[in-house]
Amino acid sequence: MPVSSTPNSTSFESSQQESQSSLKASAAYFESKGTLAQRIDGFAPRSQQQDMASAVEQCIESQATLLVEAGTGTGKTFAYLLPALLSGKKVVISTGSKALQDQLFQKDLPTVQAAIDYAMPVALLKGRSNYLCIERVNSFAHRSGGQSPQVLAELVKIKAWSAGNRSGDISELGPIAERADIFPLITSTNDNCLGRECANYDDCYLVKARSRAMEAQLVVVNHHLFMADMVVKESGFGELIPEAEVYLFDEAHQLPDIAIQYFGQSLSSRQILDLCNDVELAYRTELYDMAQLAKAAKKLSLSVRDFRVAFEGERDRGDLRPLFKRPKFAQQLPSIREDMGFLQSVLKLALSRCELGDSCYERLCKFISLFDKIVQVNASGNSYWYETTRIHFTLHLTPLNVSERFDQELEQRKAAWIFTSATLAVNGGFEHFQNQLGLASATTLLLDSPFDxxxxxxxxxxxxxxxxxxxxxxxxxxxxxxxxxxxxxxxxxxxxxxxxxxxxxxxxxxxxxxxxxxxxxxxxxxxxxxxxxxxxxxxxxxxxxxxxxxxxxxxxxxxxxxxxxxxxxxxxxxxxxxxxxxxxxxxxxxxxxxxxxxxxxxxxxxxxxxxxxxxxxxxxxxxxxxxxxxxxxxxxxxxxxxxxxxxxxxxxxxxxxxx
Structure with a gap:
């Protein structure tokens, strides 16, 4: 079995020697006459898969940290799933994408569950934007004038689909799920969600999904949601996913870049424009005696759209420092800030009259604070950058290093941490990955592919x-x-x-x-x-x-x-x-x-x-x-x-x- 040992890591070799007297319990399931071979058609034993299962089991037992590069064909999904299920511990598995998350939950996990007669509850949990928002669908249906016939037709299909759907996961909408235009109309964001104040809170798909996750023995999430949960817990405003005794990351090579994004802060034109739309909705429904609200929201909306035009001809992503020195940007930044301040002062006059208006005021205060922080591009310790899409821009403030912060997370949560991918090592060593996430003391295991x-x-x-x-x-x-x-x-x-x-x-x-x-x-x-x-x-x-x-x-x-x-x-x-x-x-x-x-x-x-x-x-x-x-x-x-x-x-x- 190929074993990796890096200068700053604990080799798996020594820990393996401690348990040579007997084969690990989970690895026995992978033998030629084991449970998986007997119950899964076409299953073939692989020594690399057994080695990985033993390593994962040992890591779980000792609440250690393990890095595993498992070459293509190793069967790493089964190799971590089975010992995780057999452990009897609360497990969170995080995948690199929503597609892999669905595959794991709908295909691989049920296969292993059936093979070992696993009866404990399991759950799938995605981020807020993946679930239909009943409140926004109903609100959109009541003010759908001006929308294209195609969008209106899709709305009818969505309402019919939701009537008999248990999960509210919009990935089940098929072709409609690939249309970004309708997403903001049928889903909520952290900014516009009404929380417990929502009339549909008890029926909320996201609330139900989180409830199932809290009660489950094993929860499948994705890296973006996991990192969002870390940020929420750090802020003291609750949690998105439950605490666990085992944290498993598949496609872990993606984790460092995602961590950098979430430990940073960002402000997008979509967020501001959504806010402006909600302010106009509050004016039309409850604050109709405050015409100044609609004018202030429209003025800010125009400023933000003009600012997006300034990015034409620039790269899709780039450094904000030189950009903000150019006249066309330097002149528009104060204008946006002034319009945000004006809308804030008008909203302040409407406080306590309307829940949506109060929510808009709180969101705008956060946006203003973040905007003021991002435009200070000469502050040290962060990278300031932007990215653009066809109609939107996002301004980012990103910390230069997240290894200390991530290492603190591991120290605070007394659990087993397992990171695996087909591509973690460089030239046989894990130092690059370890340095990015502060995993210097982790045990490492490098398994070659069984392919010739x-x-x-x-x-x-x-x-x-x-x-x-x-x-x-x-x-x-x-x-x-x-x-x-x-x-x-x-x-x-x-x-x-x-x-x-x-x-x-x-x-x-x-x-x-x-x-x-x-x-x-x-x-x-x-x-x-x-x-x-x-x-x-x-x-x-x-x-x-x-x-x-x-x-x-x-x-x-x-x-x-x-x-x-x-x-x-x-x-x-x-x-x-x-x-x-x-x-x-x-x-x-x-x-x-x-x-x-x-x-x-x-x-x-x-x-x-x-x-x-x-x-x-x-x-x-x-x-x-x-x-x-x-x-x-x-x-x-x-x-x-x-x-x-x-x-x-x-x-x-x-x-x-x-x-």
């Missing part, structure tokens, strides 16, 4: 690659790689590191090949994957969200091409914050921040290829830096042990041998 990568796959960095800044790189890569793609009969993911490269490669591949070209952004992610699998010979050109969390087994995907090493942009706000903290601690940001982040991202991209024992395929990375730069060795050492070549003809030969 040397036989199932081949890795190639081709010779004679075009320069990365070549203006015709898309054309040259297409000419170079099309013979490989054609030999593979399509069945290819072409993963790019930018949206612009995604569009360029899609265009040139459509021009030069006869395969079906699917492109991220032209349809929903689920639809694209379904079309890719159904076609059987397609090429999917994509970025970001397709680098991880995508599982395509079999011949439909047998070639993964990556345009270049996935280094984050130097001005990416999250990386800037980490880099500044690294400098303050006397470190090297490139070696300690940018390289490890890119190595983990590359592992995720390469991991799309082999998803089963019968899969075969090739990976091509079109970046000469993997060969010509010293740090290329780190990337190679972090990848599975695939056959390697620089000759595309050898790659084509391997493909033909696989047919």
């Amino acid at each position: 990568y040397a036989q199932q796959s081949m890795f190639c960095v081709p010779r004679y690659l075009p320069q990365l800044r070549d203006p015709k790189i898309d054309q040259k890569l297409a000419d170079m790689l099309l013979p490989v793609i054609e030999a593979n009969q399509g069945r290819c993911f072409f993963l790019c590191t930018s949206h612009s490269m995604t569009q360029k490669m899609a265009a040139v591949l459509r021009e030069k090949s006869n395969f079906t070209i699917l492109v991220q952004g032209e349809a929903a992610k689920g639809e694209l994957l379904e079309s890719f699998i159904e076609d059987g010979n397609a090429i999917l050109v994509a970025t970001s969200s397709f680098w991880e969390g995508v599982d395509v087994r079999g011949q439909a995907l047998s070639c993964v091409i990556i345009d270049k090493l996935p280094f984050s942009a130097p001005d990416d706000p999250m990386l800037v914050a980490k880099s500044e903290d690294c400098k303050m601690r006397g470190g090297d940001p490139f070696a300690q921040v940018y390289l490890p982040e890119a190595a983990i991202a590359l592992k995720q991209g390469v991991g799309r290829l082999i998803r089963d024992h019968t899969d075969r395929g090739v990976v091509i990375v079109c970046d000469p830096r993997m060969v010509h730069r010293d740090y290329g060795e780190l990337f190679v050492a972090s990848l599975p042990p695939m056959k390697r070549t620089r000759d595309l003809q050898q790659l084509i030969k391997f493909i033909h041998e696989s047919d």
